[in-house]
Amino acid sequence: DQQVKQNSPSLSVQEGRISILNCDYTNSMFDYFLWYKKYPAEGPTFLISISSIKDKNEDGRFTVFLNKSAKHLSLHIVPSQPGDSAVYFCAATRTTSGTYKYIFGTGTRLKVLA
């Protein structure tokens, strides 16, 4: 049962344009969501997170939107830069469960074209 899904395995965007990466989840008890960026043979790097009490969180070029009714979150990168080319993972957890278990999606490979 894949509780966190990233249905687009890859995305290509022109430099300077907006990149939108999507993530869906099935467990309505998830209340904290995170996005990570990963280069090959390296550990994922934390980008941005959002609590379920918010619907938007912004940090520089990165904005995460959360639509709880649709169980959907998205990461917007504006403007996209060639250095943003990497695999992006979304993750979700239920902070009130006491088990601190994080579920990751399968990732979306972003390629920013110069």
Next chain:
Amino acid sequence: DGGITQSPKYLFRKEGQNVTLSCEQNLNHDAMYWYRQDPGQGLRLIYYSQIVNDFQKGDIAEGYSVSREKKESFPLTVTSAQKNPTAFYLCASSYRGSTIYFGEGSWLTVV
């Protein structure tokens, strides 16, 4: 510097051999995790631990074992029972359901 240290970066295992991957963190995090990533795949949870001397199986625990004798350390042993151990292994830690942080990863290859 605070962070998560995994070692070794590259490890080769012979058939039928057990190997142990080390993970140490100095972030004072309560919870620690082991994930596995196969080429082109996502991150799958092997084991996780919320406190010292306690750990739980993740989604793919078969063929793996862990221990949590110290808060800072969470070593993963890949046993001979793991039939397809070649993968990239990631250790992570978090503080009580907040942001989870990762180490640099370890490559394990069966030779």
